[in-house]
Amino acid sequence: MDKKALTDCHNRIAPFVHGTAVLTSTLINESLGCKVFFKCENFQRAGAYKIRGATNAILELNEAQRKNGVVTHSSGNFAQAVSLAAKSIGITAHIVMPTSAPKVKKEGVIAYGGHIYECEPTVEARQSMADRIAAETGAVFLHPSNDLNVIIGQGTAALELLAEQPDLSFIFCPVGGGGLIAGSSLSAKYFGQDCKVIGGEPFEADDAYRSLISGKIEGNETINTIADGLRTTLGDINFPIIQDNVSKIVRVTEAEIVLAMRLVWERMKIIIEPSSAVAFAALIKDNQGNPLEFQNKKVGIIISGGNVDLNQLPF
C-alpha cells in the first residue's frame, strides 16, 4: 500500500461517486474553540461513504469474476452501496442483511436492485449465509470492511477532505468494522501533515478500543447501541493498519451520541445517522478532556452517512 494506490483508486471510482461537500458551522466552532470540517458523506450516493469501497472492489474484479455477481453481508449502508455499485457496473448483487437492519436501508437495497437474504443479527450468521450464497451462485464475496480494495476506497473520503484542508491536525472517524478508519488513517499518513486519526466508538460496542489495548482482535461484549453501523468487529486486514496509524479510540455513551446527532441536525440542518454522530461525540468528549490540545486547531470529521429511519428517531 502506498500513496499511489489511494490516488489511483480515487481516479478509478470518480465516475461512480460524488465528491462530497465539506461544511462548517460558526456556532459549533465557537462552542468547541476549534475549526471543525465536516466531510459530508451523508450526501454521497446511497447516503453513505460505503459506495467508495464497494465501487473500488467491484472495479478491481476481472471479467470472469464479475460474471456471477457479488455477495456481501451488511447492516445496511454497505448493502445499499454494493447494490448501487453493482447496478452501475451491470452485475448482480446478493445482500445478506440482519433482521435488525433499519427498514429504510432495506428499502434502499431493493430500490437499487439488490437481492436481500435475511439472517440473525450475529457476525457468524451473516458470514455463514454469505458463504452459502457464494457457494451456490458462484458470486464473489465482498467483505464490507476487511478487504484491502474496500479499505482503500473508503480512505478516499479523507483524501478529498485533506485535499481541501491539508493542514488538519486531527481526523475523527467512527469505528465499526474498521474499513473506514483504516482507509482514513492511510490517507492521513500519505496526504496529511502530521494529522492524527482518532476513532469514535460506542461504549456499547467497544471492540476496537479493547482490541488496541490487548493487541488482538476482540469481539463485542454488547451491541446495544443506537449506532447500528458500528456493531461489527475489526478484521485481520484492517486491524494492523489501525494499530499502526490510529492514535486512539474515544468511547461515548448512547446519550452523548444522541446529543451530538441532535446538535448537528439543529445547528447544521443536515441529517446524519447515529454512527456518524459517534465521531462528532468523540471530538466533543475529547475536547472537554483536553481543550488545549484542540484550541484553534483544524479538525476533520468523517460524517459517514445519513440513512436514518425517520419513523425511529431518538428524539
Place this chain on the structure above:
Amino acid sequence: MDKKALTDCHNRIAPFVHGTAVLTSTLINESLGCKVFFKCENFQRAGAYKIRGATNAILELNEAQRKNGVVTHSSGNFAQAVSLAAKSIGITAHIVMPTSAPKVKKEGVIAYGGHIYECEPTVEARQSMADRIAAETGAVFLHPSNDLNVIIGQGTAALELLAEQPDLSFIFCPVGGGGLIAGSSLSAKYFGQDCKVIGGEPFEADDAYRSLISGKIEGNETINTIADGLRTTLGDINFPIIQDNVSKIVRVTEAEIVLAMRLVWERMKIIIEPSSAVAFAALIKDNQGNPLEFQNKKVGIIISGGNVDLNQLPF
C-alpha cells in the same frame, strides 16, 4: 426599484449573511424529469433567509433611528433574524411572537439576545402589541414582509441562485407574508432570462392565491397548516410587486407538504422546515399536471429555512 437596488443591497448585507449552497439530487431530477436547484437558506445564519431582509432594513436606519432599537412581530424566523442582525449591528431587538410559535424558534430568539413579548396568534394581536412597544420604547417597527428594504433583502437569495444558474426557467418560492416571493420575483425580473416565479401555498392558508384572483388583499380563512411560516397575509407594498411579477400560485394539501418534506429529508439529507417543503410540493404538483412544461428545464426552489422542532415532527 431597479437592478442596482438589489445589487447594492447584496453588497451591503454580504458581511452579515452567508452565501448559501445550491444543492441538487440525481434521484429527484430523475423522478421529476427536470433539473432542480435547491437554494439552501436552511444553511443561512439563524436557519432561514430572513436575516437578509432584517439586516438590510437595520443597515438602512440612521444613527438616531437605531438608538432605541427595533421591534417586530413574527411567528419565528424573522424574530430570530432580527435578534441576530440587531446583535451583530449592536442595537436592541424587541420581538412579538404568537403563543403558537415553535419552541425552537423562541429559544433561538433568546439565544440571539432578543426580548420576547408573547401575544395571541392573530395578525391584529401581533400588530397592536408591536405598535404599543414602539410607542413605549421609541423602537423602530420593522415589518417582516411588507417593507421595501426587507423585500429587497429577501430577494438576494434568488439573486445568488440566478448568479449560479442564470438560465433557470422557473423559481418556486413559498408564500407567507409575501416578502420572499416579492423579492425573488424582482431578482427573477432583473437577473433572470425569462424566468417565471411560481408561489407555493397551503390550501389551509391560501390568501395569496385568492388575492391574485380577486385583485385585492384577502385574509386567510383558516391557518390550520403545518407550514407555520406561511400563516400570515400579504401587504400593500409586496402585493403589487407580486401581481406584476409572479406567474401563479399553486396550492398544496397538508399531506403533500409532509410528503415533499420527507422526500427532501430522505433523499437530500438536509433538514428543511414545512414552509420550505411547500415550494417543493408545489413543483411536484405542477409538474404532475404539466410535465411537458418542465421537461429538461432548470427549476430553482428557494428552501426558505430549516428551523424545525425535532420534538414535533410530522413523521
